[in-house]
Amino acid sequence: MSALPGAAIAPSSAASVRQQPGGIVHPRLSVPVLRFRDGGGLLYSTLARLIASGAAVHRGELVERAGLARSTVTRHLEALIEAGVIIEDGSVGRPGRGRPPQRLSVNPRAGLVGVADVGALEARLAITDLAQNRLASLDIPVDLAQGPEAVLEQLEAALKELHGSVGAILATGDRSGAADGEPGDLCAVTVGLPGPVDHAAGIPVRPPIMPGWDGYPVGQVLSQRFGCPVLVDNDANLMALGEARTLPKDQLPLLFVTVSTGIGGGLVSAEGELHRGADGAAGDIGHLPVRGADDVVCRCGKTGCIEAVASAAAMTARLERERAAQPGLLTETAEDALTGTEELTRLIRHGDPAALRIVLDAAEHIGEVVALLVHVCNPARVVLGGTLASVGDELVSRVRGVVYHRALPLATRNLRIEASRLGEHAGRVGGAVLGVEQVLSPDGIIDLMQRQR
Structure with missing residues (x-):
């Protein structure tokens, strides 16, 4: 695939595939508090995020961390495994006799997250899987003075092209959740903007360096175009989150x-x-x-x-x-x-x-x-x-x-x-964290399970 005009990193290049900046460990994910008699999406979300965060690596730990009856955990875990959201991948070594427990992990191919860290002069884009592996990345120049319609069209085209480029990557590895040569679904997109943002509404609010953007429904417009939740935040917030979680x-x-x-x-x-x-x-x-x-x-x-x-x-x-x-x-x-x-x-x-x-x-x-x-x-x-x-x-x-x-x-x-420590990657790392947590949220995980069936 040819790079977009002005691209600093071609998405198909080896340097942009599965690389984590500076050898930094995968960022932590937060885990929601599970209350008595909570169920449905919240229970699925809690189990998935306990596994994704590394707080529980096998079934015994999952029961202990969740604080629920083993039968309840087992029933919901089996539903997550059947839906292809959680996988058992190898055994966990431990002292003593008996069969070692199977390692639990989030299926990285169950869905993908897109990130657009938009700065004053350029946008840093990335596609990551649910294990927060960066599959492809791309830098493109942007001119915010062109207004939201033009810039969002540019971001949409670049992210969709970048998303399409990961199909071959996915097809060479574990194909769960992805057909041959086809990328997995984008389940969430995170956009960072260089100005004040109403995160809940997904709109910039009187951003000084973004003429014509005030009140524009960035989240709503992109959500309709990508067919998934779009989270909009201030770029410094994404950088802070990325840095903090590592x-x-x-x-x-x-x-x-x-x-x-x-x-x-x-x-x-x-x-x-x-x-x-x-x-x-x-x-x-x-x-x-x-x-x-x-x-x-x-x-x-x-x-x-x-x-x-x-x-x-x-x-x-x-x-x-x-x-x-x-x-x-x-x-x-x-x-x-x-x-x-x-x-x-x-x-x-x-x-x-x-x-x-x-x-x-x-x-x-x-x-x-x-x-x-x-x-x-x-x-x-x-x-x-x-x-x-x-x-x-x-x-x-x-x-x-x-x-x-x-x-x-x-x-x-x-x-x-x-x-x-993350430098120019901080916004992309934070955006991926925010996106994965959205996919594994109580509402997001129900949608994910339905997508996989």
Whole structure:
């Protein structure tokens, strides 16, 4: 299959098949609380997610973890196995005599999840199975100013082409849930957008860098086109969720701060769940005010926002102003310069003094905002992601220094502040987690079982 125009990774290439970024373990899935006399979808969902999360690897553990009668667990487990959602795959080694128990796992081929992590300039797409193996991935350029109809058509076409490309991959392995040469069904799609999102309604709400998108029913439109649930969230939330679910539980709660074209944030609780707040606005830190910027106008229409002075776009604008004022300032490192953020990152890698000074100044502002949030949220870990956090150590180191200096010892004595381990993959990982949990939710798993029959 030929790659789409502008594709950074062809979906049929070996590098994009079944690869997990950096050897990171599969992210954890959450498990719903099972109450007495709950049944139906919730019971199926609980059993499936106990298995998918690794909390129960055989029938005995499943009975123990679920806290239900063995007969109840067995009856519902057999229904899941018969539907092709759960499989018994090999034996579990254990000491002692007797036949070893069979290992339980979610059938990765029972369904697929699509992810579109949409940024200001490009969208990172992926197709994963229910075991969170990334089967194919693709990066495409996007122009959000074209409006939602044009961009969503582009995403739809790219995801459907990417989905079609995994048919050959599925046909070469376990074919459960997939016919020869045909991909499994897309059972959920997750879309991350670079702006405020009402997650429950699936709509962006007055996103500053997305003209014409306010109130557009992204989730509803794409759900009709794909024929499955479509989850819409803020891109920083997906990054936060992806990062949090690949960390040990003792490193939560987590605050994720992304420094790219804009500035965003995501909060993940000690239980590993996203904290969205009452209206989905939790973590939207880019428009918190900072000192000394009262006269700086932000794209949101207000003044003094952290995004207006410390985002990659703001840093690039400052770099251009300084270059215009002193044309010879950057002559040694700006030959054949790129534009915008790409130029800024190139200059940072080359150790350009002016670029480094601008980044460190921005990091001072970011550090002050993070210090405030540390007192409010008391996270165990602060993760910095986005373009500028991955270029070098300067941004992360300066933010860390400011936070440790400004925040009180009780809030920082065990605090870790680091760059994202997942980097550009964080949004895709978080999107896959959200999508798989939707498929294995009480409503989703009933639909999945019906699809398999």
